[in-house]
Amino acid sequence: MVNEKFNVTFANTYTSSKADLGDINFSNTTFSPNYDFDLSEIDQYSDLNIKQIDLSAGADYRINDNFALNLGFTYRRYADDDPYVEDGTGEAYITNFSISYLF
């Protein structure tokens, strides 16, 4: 709270997630020529490299006993650097305002 009439809020969440699968190697194994699979690309479908940020700020101003103005801003980002199912990378700037009647 800045003063009796003016109030501000901030909130921020940042998450970084990483995971990966190492190369798949078979030791002491001989495959039939019919089943001589190449597994070198499998690990590419298991990488996880995601960063998320959610930043929000808000301000409330009390005009008088019955009216107040509210302004909010949110920045949200989801970044998938190794997508393998669906690339959900995106960001949004969300601005909202409202007027309130209090009784």
Next chain:
Amino acid sequence: MVKKVLNLLFILAFIGIFAIGAKAEESEKSDFKGKISAGYHFNDINGSTAKIGEYEDLEQGAGDGPDLSFFLNGHGDNFSLDLGGLYGGNKNDQEYYLNGDINRIFLERYQYNRFHHSLDHDPLTNLSAVLGGPKVSHQDFDVGRDYMIYYSEQESNTTINLPFLPGAQVSFDYRQQIRRGHKQALTMSKCAACHITSQGRTIDEETEDYKAKAQVKFGWLTLMYNFLHRDFREQANAPINQYDEAMHPGNGVEMFDDRVQYHDENLAYSQVPSSKKDSHLIKALAALPKHTSFYLSYLNSDIENRENDLSTDQDVITARITNRLIPGLKLNLDFRYLSLDNDDTYVDVVEPLSVAGANAGFPWNNHNPALSYNSFDPDFTRRSAMSRDVTTVGFNARYRLLKKTTIRLDYEWEKIDRDYYEVDNGDTETKKNTIKLGLKSRLNRKLKAKIIYKRQDIDNPFNNLNAAHEVVDPSSTYGSPFAGLQYWERQEDRIATLSNQPTAINEIKTDFHWSIKPNLFLNANFSWIDKENDDTNFSDWEQESYRPSLNLWYAPMERLSFNVSYMYDKTKTDSVIHMPVFDG
């Protein structure tokens, strides 16, 4: 529509009752306050909204309509009322609630919310990750479609405290959840898993819960009865898939028609059965002499699949004795018995005749006498791995060792006895022994620490018996489906039991809390978990995890606070992987 009208009437009736009550108490002191807000929101979006708007309807530009919200709070000597709502600019972003009571005799809680959930759309490209040899092909018939489920849920809890019988209470609860939209549905489109197809499945599901509860208190004894009836309905049709024709992969002859259940036809898949559930719960809580309390409950439930009349019956008895007779010592003794019976079902396998090849005119089982392969009657009774009896006995004690130091000891024994499913040859039982030791201490006014060690030993965890690694007589004949070894014989010859469940678990968890200042504290946690299974006959399995975390909280002003958290997780799993190879 009828339900909507009933719900509206219900809310209006409640507000009416409240208004009459409030009017009657008009002369007494009452206080109301509220807030009504109206506004707009604007979005500027780059890229996909699948994740940033996973549970929120985000569209470019201004919203469809004004954002509206309201709340009203009122209370007096004999009533209280709290109601509010939020309309986020479109019909899929709504939330309303109402809480109130009159004279603490009639209490009502109602809430409604509506939102959407964006779902993933798997392009199936990972199925092309394995190169060389026979490949898995895939087809997505719905490329580019966004899958989404729209949820709406309303819940009402009505409680009446009977004024003529102090300590007695009856309540009636109702919950409805509706899910509509589309999700991805996959199926194998061939006689094996080498052709995968995908399309959208329409979802039109409704779950309704009706709950009635009665509770009465007679001095030292409290009794409670709870009845639940749940209806689940899926009203959408299952998707239809055109299944491939089964034929010899080399020469294209339809010589395997006798070995498939279906092919070359349109069939429904991903069907969700409608179901219902009834449950009865009886509880008793007794405050006994010598600082002892006793709790006993019995639960009986029945879940029935409305499509095929199969059901799952469950009976659970739970008991607990708690004693605090010795100062500083709290003792608990727990007992739980669960009996779960899932219906058997007879599977009458379609046994078509082969239309070409050496077995033409015959089914696979009673095959052409001129052929020498081994077969069996494929009809069978499916017995459920869920059917089981579970008995659990637990003991725990907490003792205040020093003024600010508490020690705890927990022990639990559990036996899972499955009716049919074997976890070892001829054995359907899993037994678990768990012991937990803990120490909690307040070192000084600013420092608190806790450490817990847990050890669990499991005999015969959930195993897949003889799941892999066939060992076939070298003299067996391969290569001919009509004279040589059959796939089922190869599966019968598998000898390796596989499991990803541990036979031993060791776990240490620590928690450290430092109140540096009244407005600044640091929390540090660390856990180490080691799981291993060296009891299977072919390979060992092990998993080890380290999870440290830090949390710092700082509040420089009364209404301003900062919180910073860091968590690290390192988990290593050693497991044998068996890759079945099959190309039809």
